[in-house]
Amino acid sequence: MNETILIPVIVLSTIGVLAAVVLYFVAQKFKVFEDHRIDEVEAMLPGANCGGCGYPGCRKFAQVFVESDNAESLFCPVGGNEMMSQIAEHLGKTVSAQAKKVAVIRCNGDCENTRKLTSYDGPQNCRIAVATFEGENGCSFGCVGYGDCVSVCEFDAIIIDEKTGLPVVTTDKCTACGKCVEICPRDIIELRKTNKKDLKIYVACMNKDRGARAKKNCDVACIACTKCVQVCPHDAIVITDNLAYIDDEKCKLCRKCVVVCPTTSIIETNFPPRKVQEPVSAVKE
């Protein structure tokens, strides 16, 4: 009776041993070398796969980081400087610190400041609407408010304010990955340098029309009057194509331009209230 069980056991064990030996040599022959540091770096990365670094996913970024000789140009905006220096230390490379940025919505054309002239009943998608016509309020530069930026944000940092119909960025959640900047068909979202206490001064308008036409569509449009340029002590403001732009590198947050803007298209956020209130209220009227 023993042979009945013995023969299969011996045959199967032999096959097993032979297969193991063959597989061992095959594995040696076709071995794929992968740097173990790629796995380690990937584990240190945020794992959001947002593409903010310019590479398709965190693993590719890790691979490039490990393989590149010069890591100076690499930056993960989600992890920030702290994480970047940790990885650099781990790999024995150097990285350059970059200023933290945040997405800013450069349009303030809400329902109060603009008038609805036409109505659109197509798909609620900014890119389709923008390719179809100039927009319900007649401004062919401003936000149309169908929320492509909201749907593309992986970090829930953008929501559409129900009252104004405009997107609002939550600074704490924004990682400056740049996806919203890329998808916005009107290019109104910009990544700007963050300041202490989230202080921001920027021109909330993208209207490149001449002043009269811009003002007709929107009460808070930039009319390129150059008052802000004249008052700026740091030469931070330039006007191109009938539109003022504040350079975030040069701006020292002195708030002088905010006061002189006749259409209140320059916006300040998170500043303490002014001691003397009169210029602002005078302008608004």
Next chain:
Amino acid sequence: MLHTFPKGGIHPPENKFAASQPIEVLSVPDIVYIPISQHLGVPAKPIVKRGDAVKIGTPIAEAAGFVSTFIHSSVAGVVDKIDKITCASGFPQDVIVIKTSEDVWEDSIDTSPDFVKEITLNSEEIRARVLQSGIVGMGGATFPSHIKYQVPEGKQATALIINGVECEPYLTADHRLMLEKAREICVGIEIIKTAISVSHAYIGIENNKPDAIELFGTVVKEFQGISVVPLQVKYPQGGEKQLIKAVTGKEVPAGGLPIDVGAIVNNVGTVYAVYEAVQKNKPLYERIVTVTGKHVTEHKNFLVRIGTPIQNLIDAAGGMPEDTEKIISGGPMMGKAIPFPQAPVTKGTSGILLVPSLESQRQNMESCIRCGKCVSACCVGLEPYIIMTFAERGLVDELLDYQVMQCIECGSCSYVCPAHRPLLDFIRLGKQIVRKQDKK
């Protein structure tokens, strides 16, 4: 068995209410707004300034590139300003505003109603005249015609196909033109045949215009090498590639041009404009526009000066019906809703359609049930339902695999979809995504 294109296509209700209305000349408006971009390609460059006096037919903007053409004043008067207004395209464009005075034509224009049959110009001169007269494809695509008549080297044109299909419901502008100017159109065909040196021309007319087919059947006997091809009624037969397939049986390769199969297609409106330009030296400053709609009191076919505000046409057709919700420039299938009735008529405006509120509303979008109706309706042979999904998710490679760029945007898929999905809107988005990727 009548000819038609084999793949897809639909047959929406024709509603050609204005078919029996003869062409009427619309009175000249007080002010015209002439856009400098009425054609595909580079906008023309204005050559007049404020205060300049112009006559009818005076060039007011010149071609600013290869794919560009001239624009002429449609009225006699004084240039008021160059302004930016919202045009029928839905976007603000530069327009030349001219205040009208009494009609005075440029001296070179032959304004007599005489019919001129003898062609005196050669191929080169015809092309130059077509460019100088600012002629573009008047079916709606507005591609500058002088480029079309310049057959690229190494290619040979073998057939001229005249598009008298007018497959869009409601529109009757081409139909009326064919009935009233049949002999002129035939001379126009002879001129284009000379320009591109082909021996035979085919006029494709859909079977729902039996009077036009009959009329042309007799008129072409006066001429050599023109034949009438009656076609089965099917939308979008007026599409260039569909018409070539229907008339000659040849298929234009994907991404190719009609000249690849030796065909050149022209709309009857364009042919008539070529006749007037070459025989009468009259630039393109007026065109025929149908004004119609379910509730419009008087359906009309107007001969309109370019730059006339659309509001004037509506007023002349008995005014805007009360329940009008959308004004569409063009036909109901491929036309575009215009934001303001003050927008001017351009070279590509074939009709004004006033849509009542009941018909203009989009229905709520439901989930795709994979019924495949859009696939069988597509005249190019695409799968619109899946292209829409790819466009929603921004998948460029898949969009290219499914040939999104071959879509001719006829709208048949959106028309047949039982779930009311905005297929065409998303296919356009898909094209936009692919183009953006290409730019990078």
